[in-house]
Amino acid sequence: MLHSVGPMRTVDVGERTTRETSIDDLLERVIGGRAAATALAHDRIPFDAEPFGPENRVYLSTGPLQQSRMSFTGRMNMTGLSPLTDGLLSANAGGYLSRNFVGTGLSVLEIVGESDELLAIHVRDDGVTFEAVPELEGATVPETSDYLREQHGLGPEHCVAIGPAGENRVRFAAAMTYDSRAFGRGGLGAVLGAKNVKCVTFEGDVDPPVEIPGAPQTEIHRAAAQSDDQRRRQGTAGSTEFINDHFSLPTRYFAESEFEGASSIGGEAVESKKYEKGACSACAYACKLPTRDEETGLETEGPEFETVYSFGSLQGVDDVVDVMRANELCDSLGMDTISAGVTVAAYLASVDEFGNAALAQELTAKIARREGIGETLAEGLARCHDDLGVADYTVKGMALPAHDGRVLHGQGLSYAVSNRGADHLYASMLSLEYGGELDPQGTVGKAARLVHEENVAALFDTGIICVFGRDYVTEEYLETLFDADYEELLEVGAKTVLLERHFNNQRGFDREDDTLPYEIPDLEAAITAYYEARGLNEDGIVPESPLEVRIDAAD
Structure with a gap:
């Protein structure tokens, strides 16, 4: 392998x-x-x-x-x-x-x-x-x-x-x-x-001796270069209007599910500010978003969809330049835009200031420096929501992303059981539910597929392959690239998920932590089915350590 x-x-x-x-x-x-x-x-x-x-x-x-x-x-x-x-x-x-x-x-x-x-x-x-x-x-x-x-x-x-x-x-x-x-x-x-x-x-200049088959690399690179995928022009922001119109775009701190200003901050608005192509190393897909507002001179990279949500619809902000400014502020100060934006939205809800982009940016800067109210907000939503008098929209302390588990029930199940908390990339059930492969409604019968999706995500994070590569790096390509059967590769992903959970179990995490801040159908039954499919006991605990590492130099 x-x-x-x-x-x-x-x-x-x-x-x-x-x-x-x-x-x-x-x-x-x-x-x-x-x-x-x-x-x-x-x-x-x-x-x-x-x-x-x-x-x-x-x-x-x-x-x-x-x-x-x-x-x-x-x-x-x-x-x-x-x-x-x-x-x-x-x-x-x-x-x-x-x-x-x-x-x-x-x-x-x-x-x-x-x-x-x-x-x-x-x-x-x-x-x-x-x-x-x-x-x-x-x-x-x-x-x-x-x-x-x-x-x-x-x-x-x-x-x-x-x-x-x-x-x-x-x-x-x-x-x-x-x-x-x-x-x-x-x-x-x-x-x-x-x-x-x-x-x-x-x-450095080391060239490690790793032999990777050339044909799949060439074919994948060519497919990426020739793709007409909307994401190449608009990044993930291109999904904003579709999700707003057909599913749910959480708005004004989760009080609403549709944002009237979605088109002003969505894919076309972002693309209108894009001034050149951007990419990651060696990638012909070039999906990045170098953006510039000519009037103010503001330059940033993005925003992507999650920032459009967290500093846009969730805060009631409908100006793409304001979202760009918040995006640049988070990058410069070094903060996750989802957690920062959702936490700021919670504060705006507490003082009835939705739409106040200037206040949102002021709060973002205060959080980074722990100044004034920023001292409280810097602790994260799960630790400060009581002080603000708002609901706690987190799982395991991590603020919810845009993809609404109240509408995408398989994604909601994913948030509940994820070792990482409410992270939409831990297992992308959302893609299956947006695309119609799975009915967004209901959790029954989705547990085994969720286990599979978690294993695939862990494998891609291990390779390492971008999540956008899922449409191009097929099972057959993976087998050729890694010189292993696909099931053998998925087992590496499965052991990784189990190791994470085992570590967290030793810190006291169990079934009580696998929960959501809202109700969706048959959640407890679906969690039980997930545990069975993952090989956990009824409390969500790994029965025994799934992999002993023991590096000799451990100190």
Whole structure:
């Protein structure tokens, strides 16, 4: 089976030491990416660790396909203990970082400990250096990129950085790369902030010996280049009007299901501001959205659909420039746009200020710096909703995305049982329900399909392959690329999901945590069916550890 090649480098930022560990045996079993990082985290992060404590660890990892030039592979994985959900969590980001990471010769970077001063970590193919960067305290993500360019000749494609939100331990702070690509959900940027790590750079010329079949790469690349998919022009924002007209676009903090201003902030509005094509590394699909408002001079990348929802319809804001401005603010300050936007929407609901985009942007900046009411909102919606006097629209502490589980019941079931909380990409039941393959209504009979979709998503995060590649990288291509049967590959995904759940079980997660903030039909029966299909007991607990890792150098 095709897998990543290269050692793990452990960086202790407290001791300023590094060491290299061979993980070949693990990679042969789990491929790389999310699966490798999850297995390592499960073994090496104590089950009783504090998310902001020095014992928490952050893993950056690639899959074997980052050693190709294939479309849909310009991505990396990040894994750690989430300060938002209090469980094990993985996120991935696009851009151009992954090839520079591969150039260091590593398959995994592990960051542990806690520094007594703000650090930049520079990882190269010949070693690691630590740089104290007190001058970057409070710097935005673009300001950090400017420093690295001026002092080290490294662009943002070489870097993972946090903004003020990460330094201030905002529980939904993102880690950013290429200035606008986010390891977004779950607050792993805040974990780096707790470790006093401002940024990590990667540079090297190693060419790992991984043999990837050439024909599928060429065919997939050609199909991506020739696609006329709407997402290539409008990104995910292109679905805004369709979802608003036919399903549900949560509006004014979930009080309504249709937004009268959808067309003003949707796909065509975003496309009208797009001034050039944008892509991730080696990808011919080029779905990114460099946008500019000529009147104000504002430039950003996006917004994508989830930001159109969280800073648009959910806040009652109908001006695409306002949504663009909020998007740029979150990227610059280093925050997940979904959690930030939903939390701000909750505040607007509490003071009856829907549509006040200026206030929303003011609140967003205050959250990143924990100023005034921002101190409360920075804790995340699950921790502050009582103070605001509003309903808690989260699952396991993570704010709900746009795809409404009150209408897409299979997606609602997915939110309930997801190890990551309310994350629409943990298992994309939404695609099946929007597209008509599954009836959106009802949960009965959907559990087995949900297990399959979770396994596929975990496999793609392990490869690593962009979610947009699902339409192009077929089962047959996967078997050829990875030199393995499809069922064998899905088993890697299944073990990854089980490892996440087992870790969370040890932290006290059980059936009581698999719930929703609203009612949908037959939810409890569907959860029971999911447990049976996943091999869990009736309390949602993994009967025994599904995979023993035991890296010899574990400390």
